[in-house]
Amino acid sequence: MEAKDNAKKKLKLKVSAIKEGTVIDHIPAKNLFKVINILGLDKIENQITFGTNLDSHKLGAKAIIKVSDVFFEDMEINKIALIAPHAKLNIIKDYEVVEKKIVETPDKITGIVKCFNPKCITNNEKITTCFKVIGKTPIALKCKYCEKITTEEQIRMI
Amino acid sequence: MAMKKDLLSITDFSKEEYLRILELAAEFEENPNQELLKGKVVASLFFEPSTRTRLSFETAISRLGGRIIGFADPDSSSSTKGETLHDTIKMVSNYADLIVMRHPLEGAARYAAEVSDVPVINAGDGANQHPTQTLLDMYSILKTQGTLDNINIFMVGDLKYGRTVHSLLQAMSEFENPIFNFIAPPNLKMPPGYLHHLQEKGIRYFEHEEFTDIISAADIIYMTRVQKERFADPIEYEKVKDVYILNNEMLKNTKPNMRILHPLPRVNEISTDVDANEKAYYFEQARNGIFAREAIISHVMNLK
Numbered sequence: 426m427e428a429k430d431n432a433k434k435k436l437k438l439k440v441s442a443i444k445e446g447t448v449i450d451h452i453p454a455k456n457l458f459k460v461i462n463i464l465g466l467d468k469i470e471n472q473i474t475f476g477t478n479l480d481s482h483k484l485g486a487k488a489i490i491k492v493s494d495v496f497f498e499d500m501e502i503n504k505i506a507l508i509a510p511h512a513k514l515n516i517i518k519d520y521e522v523v524e525k526k527i528v529e530t531p532d533k534i535t536g537i538v539k540c541f542n543p544k545c546i547t548n549n550e551k552i553t554t555c556f557k558v559i560g561k562t563p564i565a566l567k568c569k570y571c572e573k574i575t576t577e578e579q580i581r582m583i
Numbered sequence: 584m585a586m587k588k589d590l591l592s593i594t595d596f597s598k599e600e601y602l603r604i605l606e607l608a609a610e611f612e613e614n615p616n617q618e619l620l621k622g623k624v625v626a627s628l629f630f631e632p633s634t635r636t637r638l639s640f641e642t643a644i645s646r647l648g649g650r651i652i653g654f655a656d657p658d659s660s661s662s663t664k665g666e667t668l669h670d671t672i673k674m675v676s677n678y679a680d681l682i683v684m685r686h687p688l689e690g691a692a693r694y695a696a697e698v699s700d701v702p703v704i705n706a707g708d709g710a711n712q713h714p715t716q717t718l719l720d721m722y723s724i725l726k727t728q729g730t731l732d733n734i735n736i737f738m739v740g741d742l743k744y745g746r747t748v749h750s751l752l753q754a755m756s757e758f759e760n761p762i763f764n765f766i767a768p769p770n771l772k773m774p775p776g777y778l779h780h781l782q783e784k785g786i787r788y789f790e791h792e793e794f795t796d797i798i799s800a801a802d803i804i805y806m807t808r809v810q811k812e813r814f815a816d817p818i819e820y821e822k823v824k825d826v827y828i829l830n831n832e833m834l835k836n837t838k839p840n841m842r843i844l845h846p847l848p849r850v851n852e853i854s855t856d857v858d859a860n861e862k863a864y865y866f867e868q869a870r871n872g873i874f875a876r877e878a879i880i881s882h883v884m885n886l887k
């Protein structure tokens with residue numbers, strides 16, 4: 426118990442608090458940069474702090490992102506569900522957590538993911554991919570074009 | 584403007600639409616020459632050669648009085664000069680009233696339909712869909728059995744890669760009480776996704792590895808070719824290559840109403856001694872393709 430408290434304290438020291446904005450926690454460490462990419466955090470000028478390779482019982486190594494003055498739309502944040510299905514969001518106002526959110530896998534995925542089928546038209550011409558989510562745990566995506574199913578292990582980001 | 588109608592995948596159509604098309608096909612069989620496409624231009628774009636399908640479509644278009652533009656193989660098309668499918672379709676949809684297309688890449692027809700302002704009919708997109716084949720197969724079953732309900736269908740050969748059997752399975756599972764029997768070598772069995780689809784709908788199916796006298800229960804035997812290229816190990820192919828061949832002797836105890844279908848071209852999977860048997864239906868089936876395609880064109884273009 427004491428060890429756990431210490432670990433929590435350490436974590437707090439590693440990633441500093443923000444006044445207003447969003448904290449995204451429980452991101453698998455290996456997917457941190459993909460999350461940054463998908464949310465377009467590499468293209469904004471807000472203050473962002475992140476920590477990675479933090480200990481997590483659930484994920485092994487996790488990452489956390491704190492973005493100042495940014496509040497995501499559900500549709501936007503759900504895009505990361507494919508690579509960070511257990512992500513939790515804390516909405517911060519004046520240093521206080523005012524709302525907690527979890528990500529939800531959307532029913533449709535547009536862009537983001539490549540179709541695994543090399544003979545799919547989307548891999549041969551400049552076309553935005555589009556998938557119907559036919560399974561959520563594990564993820565299974567049915568391509569609107571070639572009708573083939575991309576499984577969780579086959580998922581590659583664009 | 585009303586939403587345009589395309590035929591891209593067999594699952595795009597409802598059971599009511601299947602029945603409407605089959606009804607129209609019967610009308611066209613009765614009276615194949617109807618000037619419904621008079622003054623219209625149909626683009627026949629074959630990005631991959633398929634003489635059989637192209638001739639069937641072009642005959643259907645001609646019998647409807649339409650004019651045809653297009654190309655029969657990719658070498659004569661602009662795609663070899665590096666033009667995108669997007670640009671080819673954009674251009675052609677400004678010229679023609681309907682596009683019929685065959686393409687080696689999967690999903691090409693659905694993409695073309697998004698780009699095109701005129702209806703698109705998929706005449707085959709790689710291993711994905713060939714919906715007009717499925718409708719002509721259904722028309723053949725309806726004609727020979729008088730109904731699409733309570734049909735016992737045996738599918739034989741390459742059930743893993745054969746798109747015609749997959750689409751026919753999907754379409755027939757919309758009707759009452761079908762029974763499916765699958766006869767295939769272990770490496771070419773019906774994929775689990777399709778079996779799952781049948782389970783979900785509570786449809787009975789049986790899997791077999793060889794032909795036996797079980798075919799005496801069949802209403803329809805749908806033959807496909809077992810291709811050598813599908814086997815990683817040539818010895819495996821040698822083992823099964825003669826197992827999935829239908830000959831006249833085997834038809835002895837089959838039902839009088841039973842008919843043999845095959846999407847053609849045949850190689851050796853139906854021996855030629857079957858051809859004279861009245862149960863051989865594959866050449867009539869190909870002829871039915873003309874009427875089914877006239878019906879499909881009329882349906883997507885609202886000609887009737």
Ligand SMILES: [Zn+2]
Nearest residue numbers: 540545568571
């Ligand atoms: Zn695809």
